[in-house]
Each structure stands twice: as structure tokens, then as C-alpha cells.
Amino acid sequence: MPAKKSVKSVNKKKESKRKKECINNSKKYVANTYARFDLVLASGKDAKLKDIDGKEYIDLGSGIGVNSIGYGNKKWINTVTKQLKTLQHTSNLYYNKPYIELAKKLCTMTKYDKVFFANSGAEANESAIKCARKYSFNKYGKNADYKRYNIVTLKNSFHGRTMATISATGQEVFHNFFFPFLEGFLFAEANNYEDTVSKLKNNACAIMMELVQGEGGVIPLNKEYVQNVRKYCEKNDILFIIDEVQTGVGRTGKFLCSEHFNIKPDITTLAKGLGGGLPIGAMLMNKKCSDVFVAGDHASTFGANPVVCSGALEVLKIIDKKLLKSVEKKSKYIKSKLLKLDNVVSVDGIGLMLGIGLKENLNAREIVEKCIEKGVVPLTAKNKIRLLPPLTITDKELKKAVDVLCECIG
Ligand SMILES: *Cc1c(COP(=O)(O)O)cnc(C)c1O
DSSP states (O other): OHHHHHHHHHHHHHHHHHHHHHHHHHHHHSOOOOOOOSOOEEEEEBTEEEETTSOEEEESSHHHHTOTTOBOOHHHHHHHHHHHHHOOOOOTTSOOHHHHHHHHHHHHHHTOSEEEEESSHHHHHHHHHHHHHHHHHHHHTTSTTOOTTEEEEEBTOOOOSSHHHHHHOBOGGGSSSSOSOOSOEEEEOTTOHHHHHHHHTTTEEEEEEOSEETTTTSEEOOHHHHHHHHHHHHHTTOEEEEEOTTTTTTTTSSSSGGGTTTOOOSEEEEOGGGGBTBOOEEEEEOHHHHTTOOTTSSOOSSTTOHHHHHHHHHHHHHSOHHHHHHHHHHHHHHHHHHTTOTTEEEEEEETTEEEEEEOTTOOHHHHHHHHHHTTEEOEEETTEEEEOOOTTOOHHHHHHHHHHHHHHHO
């Protein structure tokens, strides 16, 4: 027994040295753009992660809503590796099957007409911004004093980190340092119809919003507000764009979150969960928008990559009705457990996109750090604890993780 113990402690020492080395090299060689947690991840299986020292964790963040089908899904890996060995990339100057099949499947599932493929959420939104501006210019641009290019977005929104998408993001903290920002974005107060319409009357060609503001603190919009804005846009030929980069692909228990709101946007953007871990962004367009772009208007070298698209096609097969139904059940379970705690003041969100509001004296990041020590990895959004677990997390894993989370919130 004593001999065994000493081997173990020697290993532990060596291993934590390895971890320290990783962290030091990351800090030394990689731009310091992230407030990283003290966690060096090495592998994953289903909803579990392992760090570099072999310690196991239950994942409640999915790499920010990306790994919706968990880690190491066999079908996904087989499809992706098969495509990787067959043809890893072609230019969009030629056709290949995976992106065509993915586009067909996406359009059939969502009843959209066409897709444009990009590599990220910001790029999908960038595409939507360009599409809206061109749609308006095509129709109204002959006027000499043409100014119908404004895009209304909501306060507290988040749409990405490129210059256009931070310009579109309705949070002051993002509007620093990088001047000048892009012109033509107006910010309306969420759930305030009058304010939104007054902005839309100011030469707007489109409105873009998240149905559940993710980075803003997991705040769902009011259904009636969204439906009324949708109606106003329809009547006034203003494009209605929904950013479903985080809410899409089953995250809320429906394939698209807009199904909960009974609306059909002109454009929906997807990214995070669509690739199962590989980088992809997609802009879905209805008939009004589907032929706005013509050859040369917009492009992406890596967009529609066959490996990525074959993986996304597999994700769409895995996220079936049964899985979507389980999302609702898991969501109810989490809410019921957390709302019992005195330190929790609210649990907002839809499906497996949840934000836990804490008593004012509590710090979400500190609680997440405690959770990580105890083998559970949640996220934060503002001063909320944010949960975006793999949709495929088992009831058993979820129970274990929620118990730890409750213990750490206290
Ligand atoms: C994450 C996110 C984005 C940005 O996506 P990237 O892939 O990081 O560019 C845009 N919109 C919303 C709603 C998001 O949650």
C-alpha cells in the first residue's frame, strides 16, 4: 500500500508540472484575448471531459454551445474521417456532394429556399448584413438620396466580433478602441415595440435579433413583441433576420428557436451547434432573399468545406425528434432543482440554454471555478451561470452535474 501511494504522488507532481507548462506556454505564445479558467483539457467522451492529468469532468458548456452531440460520437467521427480521406477541400468554383446534401437537408427541414455557407457565427451574420443591404439597394437604390441601409439591432445583443458584427452588437462595452465602427446600425430597446418601430422608420432595411440573448445574459424576448415586429417588417418590406447562432440546431428543444415564437424570419443564421465541433456558419434565406447574391457578391474560401459539411449532415441526423423532446425534459429538471436554492433568484432561457440568476453578493465566475474543482464545467454570461450542456447528456450525468452545481451555489 505505501509503495503504491508514493508512485501516485510522484505521478501527480509530474502531471501538474505538465499542466503548468501548458498554461505558461499559452500565456507566452498566444494572444491574451480570453479570461481562461485553470483547466487544460485533453479528451472527451459523450458529455464527459478529461483534463491533462486524467481528471474527469461533466461538461455543461459544450465549448459554448458547439458540442451539442457530445464528444466522440461514432457516427459523426466515421462520416468526418471518411470524407477527410476522400476529399478534404475543393474551391467553391466547383461542385461537390457534401455541401449540396447539407443545403438540401437544411432547406427541407426549415422550409427555407437557399443557404450560404461560412465558417462562423460572425461570418453568417456578416453575410446577412450584406444580403439585407443589397436587397434594399436592388429595390430602392435608384433614388438619388438613397439611405435605406440602416439595420436595427437590439440593446444588449451580441452578433459577433468582426467589425460589422461588433458594430451591430448593442452593447456599449464592445464599442471601444476600434474606431471608426461601421455606419448604419440603430439600437432599439428589446421588448419595446414603439422604440423598435421608431428606429425601423429611420431608413431601415432590416432588423436583426437573437430570440434568447445569449452573451447578454440568457434573456428570452417577449413572444408578442417579436411577432408584432415581424408583422411590421413584413408590411414595410424590412427584412427580419434572426441570429440563431446560439439558439439554433436543437439547443432550445426545437430545431429553430423561432418555432417557439411561431415566426418565419426572412433570414436565419446558424453556426455553433451545426458542425458538431467543426467550424461552420450558415445563412438560411427565404424566397425574398435567396437570389439577392449573384456570382462575385459574396464568397468564402473555406465555407462549404466538404469535411465540415459532411459532419454537419450527421449532426442533423442525430438531432431528431426524440432528442429534441428530451431537451425539454432535461430543461425542466434543471430549472426545478435550481429554483429550490435560496441563492438562485431566477432561471431564464429555453431548453438547454439556461442562465441562472444569483443573489447580488454572489460571483458567477467564482462559483464556476468551484464547480470545475469539483468536476463540473458550466459557463457564465454577465453575472449569471450559463448552462449549454451537450443535448445528448444522459439523465444520470445531468443529475450528477446539477447536484455539484447546487452544492457550489449553496
Ligand atoms: C457566438 C455568437 C456569435 C458569434 O459566433 P462566432 O462563431 O464566435 O463568430 C454570434 N451571434 C450569437 C448569438 C452568438 O451566440
